[in-house]
Amino acid sequence: MKKIAILGISGSIGISAIEVIRKHNDEFEIVLATAHKNKTKLLELSEEFQIKNIVLTGSDNGNKVDKTNLPLKTKIHYGKNSLLELLNDGNFDVVLNAVSGSAGLEYSMEIAKTGKILALANKESLVMAGHLLEKEIEKSGTQIIPVDSEHSALFQAIGASPSKYIRKLHLTASGGPFRDLPLEKFPDITLKQTLKHPTWNMGAKVTIDSATMMNKGLEIIEAHWLFKMPYDSIDAIIHKQSIVHSLVEYCDGSIIAQLSSPTMKLPILYSFTYPERLESDLIKTNIFDLQDLTFHKIEPARYPLFFLANQVGKDGGLLPTIMNSVNEAAISLFLEKKIHFVQIHKLVKNYLSSVKNISEPNLETILTANRINFEKALKDYKQYI
Amino acid sequence: MKKIAILGISGSIGISAIEVIRKHNDEFEIVLATAHKNKTKLLELSEEFQIKNIVLTGSDNGNKVDKTNLPLKTKIHYGKNSLLELLNDGNFDVVLNAVSGSAGLEYSMEIAKTGKILALANKESLVMAGHLLEKEIEKSGTQIIPVDSEHSALFQAIGASPSKYIRKLHLTASGGPFRDLPLEKFPDITLKQTLKHPTWNMGAKVTIDSATMMNKGLEIIEAHWLFKMPYDSIDAIIHKQSIVHSLVEYCDGSIIAQLSSPTMKLPILYSFTYPERLESDLIKTNIFDLQDLTFHKIEPARYPLFFLANQVGKDGGLLPTIMNSVNEAAISLFLEKKIHFVQIHKLVKNYLSSVKNISEPNLETILTANRINFEKALKDYKQYI
Numbered sequence: 001m002k003k004i005a006i007l008g009i010s011g012s013i014g015i016s017a018i019e020v021i022r023k024h025n026d027e028f029e030i031v032l033a034t035a036h037k038n039k040t041k042l043l044e045l046s047e048e049f050q051i052k053n054i055v056l057t058g059s060d061n062g063n064k065v066d067k068t069n070l071p072l073k074t075k076i077h078y079g080k081n082s083l084l085e086l087l088n089d090g091n092f093d094v095v096l097n098a099v100s101g102s103a104g105l106e107y108s109m110e111i112a113k114t115g116k117i118l119a120l121a122n123k124e125s126l127v128m129a130g131h132l133l134e135k136e137i138e139k140s141g142t143q144i145i146p147v148d149s150e151h152s153a154l155f156q157a158i159g160a161s162p163s164k165y166i167r168k169l170h171l172t173a174s175g176g177p178f179r180d181l182p183l184e185k186f187p188d189i190t191l192k193q194t195l196k197h198p199t200w201n202m203g204a205k206v207t208i209d210s211a212t213m214m215n216k217g218l219e220i221i222e223a224h225w226l227f228k229m230p231y232d233s234i235d236a237i238i239h240k241q242s243i244v245h246s247l248v249e250y251c252d253g254s255i256i257a258q259l260s261s262p263t264m265k266l267p268i269l270y271s272f273t274y275p276e277r278l279e280s281d282l283i284k285t286n287i288f289d290l291q292d293l294t295f296h297k298i299e300p301a302r303y304p305l306f307f308l309a310n311q312v313g314k315d316g317g318l319l320p321t322i323m324n325s326v327n328e329a330a331i332s333l334f335l336e337k338k339i340h341f342v343q344i345h346k347l348v349k350n351y352l353s354s355v356k357n358i359s360e361p362n363l364e365t366i367l368t369a370n371r372i373n374f375e376k377a378l379k380d381y382k383q384y385i
Numbered sequence: 386m387k388k389i390a391i392l393g394i395s396g397s398i399g400i401s402a403i404e405v406i407r408k409h410n411d412e413f414e415i416v417l418a419t420a421h422k423n424k425t426k427l428l429e430l431s432e433e434f435q436i437k438n439i440v441l442t443g444s445d446n447g448n449k450v451d452k453t454n455l456p457l458k459t460k461i462h463y464g465k466n467s468l469l470e471l472l473n474d475g476n477f478d479v480v481l482n483a484v485s486g487s488a489g490l491e492y493s494m495e496i497a498k499t500g501k502i503l504a505l506a507n508k509e510s511l512v513m514a515g516h517l518l519e520k521e522i523e524k525s526g527t528q529i530i531p532v533d534s535e536h537s538a539l540f541q542a543i544g545a546s547p548s549k550y551i552r553k554l555h556l557t558a559s560g561g562p563f564r565d566l567p568l569e570k571f572p573d574i575t576l577k578q579t580l581k582h583p584t585w586n587m588g589a590k591v592t593i594d595s596a597t598m599m600n601k602g603l604e605i606i607e608a609h610w611l612f613k614m615p616y617d618s619i620d621a622i623i624h625k626q627s628i629v630h631s632l633v634e635y636c637d638g639s640i641i642a643q644l645s646s647p648t649m650k651l652p653i654l655y656s657f658t659y660p661e662r663l664e665s666d667l668i669k670t671n672i673f674d675l676q677d678l679t680f681h682k683i684e685p686a687r688y689p690l691f692f693l694a695n696q697v698g699k700d701g702g703l704l705p706t707i708m709n710s711v712n713e714a715a716i717s718l719f720l721e722k723k724i725h726f727v728q729i730h731k732l733v734k735n736y737l738s739s740v741k742n743i744s745e746p747n748l749e750t751i752l753t754a755n756r757i758n759f760e761k762a763l764k765d766y767k768q769y770i
Contacts, residue, residue: 156639160545165662170672237672247644252654253668254541255644259632269637277550283638287555287622293678 004272005032005095007083007107010041012203013098013121013147016264018045020272023282028272031092034083036099039065046074055083057103083107090114094272096147097122100205101328102321102370105129109363112136112144119271121147123222128321128366130225145271146226150219152267153245153258154227161250169229170247171219172239173298174199176211179238183301189341191334199242199262208331212344213298217309221320224313231314236306238296243285261285304345312352317359318369319352325370326351329377343385350384351377387657390417390480392468392492395426397588398483398506398532401649403430405657408667413657416477419468421484424450431459440468442488468492475499479657481532482507485590486713487706487755490514494748497521497529504656506532508607513706513751515610530656531611535604537652538630538643539612546635554614555632556604557624558683559584561596564623568686574726576719584627584647593716597729598683602694606705609698616699621691623681628670646670689730697737702744703754704737710755711736714762728770735769736762 004021008014014035021028030049035042036058043065046054055077056065065076077086080103087095087110095111096119097104104122109129111118113136120126125133126144137144146152150171158166177196178189194211195204202210209215216236223234242262249255260266266283300307305327312323330344339347355373358365377384389406393399399420406413415434420427421443428450431439440462441450450461462471465488472480472495480496481504482489489507494514496503498521505511510518511529522529531537535556543551562581563574579596580589587595594600601621608619627647634640645651651668685692690712697708715729724732740758743750762769 250662251664252662253645253670254651255670257642257644259640259642260638266639277635277637279636285638285640287680290680295672295675
């Protein structure tokens with residue numbers, strides 16, 4: 001039995017992970033699970049899976065769970081620091097970090113130190129602190145297994161091939177709900193339209209990032225750190241069907257791609273079993289359902305945030321952190337209907353042109369910049385749109 | 386410099402190999418080349434590449450080349466046995482066996498014994514004597530690198546993955562020139578139509594095999610031996626665009642595919658450089674040219690020889706050899722316009738139902754059966770159609 005820890009168990013990735021473990025409960029055991037605020041889900045799952053340690057990271061001591069509601073085997077903890085301590089103990093084989101947004105970074109750093117496998121669904125960890133996480137991973141000798149359909153695809157398609165043979169990594173992008181919408185209609189885009197993703201069923205944050213394609217920009221930065229490839233050797237292309245999850249172009253012109261029906265269960269399962277594979281009928285891909293697969297270029301006018309994120313990735317330093325936090329603020333504002341869809345880009349772009357970069361920031365600088373810029377963007381957003 | 390031997394240098398694979406070597410003449414050196422009868426081409430190439438040994442395998446002593454036409458460095462040899470001796474010397478790193486048809490088998494066996502890399506474009510070697518070739522390869526500790534777009538694709542897509550994780554190998558097939566022809570028009574198919582392949586430019590034999598899809602049947606048998614997979618774990622699908630060269634489905638539902646523009650230069654180059662890859666602009670695949678990729682089932686009524694070959698592969702023993710030789714005879718008859726296109730299948734099927742199988746045949750039995758059944762089918766074809 002592999003001992004699995006799941007951070008962010010009540011989110012969309014967490015729920016897919018639960019389905020994987022339910023199906024293969026003779027292979028995997030959940031030993032640690034966390035939720036930010038969703039007490040009900042966390043207690044329900046600790047009962048079902050008899051989880052030893054659970055953490056409500058978003059609750060302080062004043063919001064405690066009545067212990068009589070807990071299964072006998074389960075111990076409940078509160079707050080970020082309790083989780084950091086439990087991670088430091090290292091009583092697990094794999095940690096799936098499926099925490100949403102920048103909050104996942106500190107956990108990734110702690111997991112990397114333990115030398116256990118970091119199954120990474122939290123792309124912000126690499127976007128904000130790829131240079132720091134890389135060092136910790138190297139020091140402890142462990143590995144990051146990407147839990148993102150694109151990066152898992154690249155990871156599988158690369159296999160044991162040395163990176164010196166790779167000419168280009170091509171990430172695929174569905175294009176989100178507005179890939180065919182006439183550009184002149186962009187000012188009228190509603191929140192409801194934005195939350196309807198054509199192929200993937202995900203959380204609100206990543207669904208909106210998918211519509212602006214900031215998500216793909218963050219993934220380019222993620223790929224840069226994961227596969228140690230220069231930015232000029234990574235691009236993205238629109239593939240509406242979300243079947244080909246990414247492609248690796250080798251130096252001799254050969255292309256290796258990974259395909260499957262669009263489900264997060266596959267990257268999750270693979271991150272749990274790596275370097276092995278497990279016989280499973282969870283993921284069903286009928287080759288004859290693969291029809292009319294297409295590939296298109298990404299239009300700069302339609303997805304300006306993608307191109308902005310690419311540039312910010314190249315600039316590096318503290319800028320990716322600032323971009324990410326301001327984008328998180330912009331999405332909050334959009335969810336509260338305080339700004340329009342097209343103003344997400346405006347806000348991020350104008351905000352970024354007002355700040356100075358710092359190269360090689362340390363963790364404290366990153367976390368502080370993340371908090372301060374998020375708050376500032378949230379408060380002063382009107383001056384940037 | 387890698388020392389390359391090319392058997393069948395004047396054929397379509399040989400000519401592609403020449404282009405690869407011409408482009409990368411700082412990496413590869415031709416030390417041995419053979420042609421069956423094409424003296425002019427062989428002499429021309431021995432001049433260009435200053436080849437040390439050349440062999441005219443189809444010429445006896447009465448048909449010798451005037452030595453004054455030879456470059457100073459080149460030595461010419463005649464006949465099959467001279468070539469077998471040169472192969473036995475093993476003065477090369479890689480031998481590309483691109484001999485057409487059953488004639489390639491004895492050479493493959495000899496190359497396997499040397500322990501040098503066998504770059505195999507001659508699928509008949511595995512179809513007729515997979516069980517024998519496998520043993521020689523194991524004994525000498527070398528490897529077969531497939532030079533067939535489908536098998537090279539599988540080989541690349543499998544990479545270092547253990548075969549226990551493979552659920553299914555999916556070979557792709559263009560479907561040949563008659564994939565969309567109404568079945569009632571099959572009796573009217575002409576030789577000229579048959580020789581026009583929609584995506585690949587190849588020799589007559591393989592082009593006709595492609596139209597009947599015997600070629601894909603032979604490839605299934607080839608894959609069985611190359612990848613040590615049971616027949617139930619190998620199938621083929623129609624993919625008209627000839628871009629996805631094959632797909633590997635893993636036990637967890639993940640699919641890895643290899644793609645490129647349709648050119649034999651890539652499998653050839655890879656077989657020369659394996660396990661490395663060489664930076665090359667010989668093979669140009671623009672991802673945005675990949676449009677509307679489709680996958681369809683193979684219709685039994687349209688391609689009966691494909692299904693027949695599958696069954697014959699499963700039966701094993703001497704049957705694949707007999708099927709292959711009778712198919713070679715049928716193609717000769719079709720090229721001479723003595724039989725119709727639809728009679729190729731009829732002849733092979735009826736002939737096979739008249740013979741008895743032998744299990745685990747030795748090389749002599751295989752070679753004899755190959756010659757005898759070819760001649761018998763050629764002579765007595767009328768009684769089988």
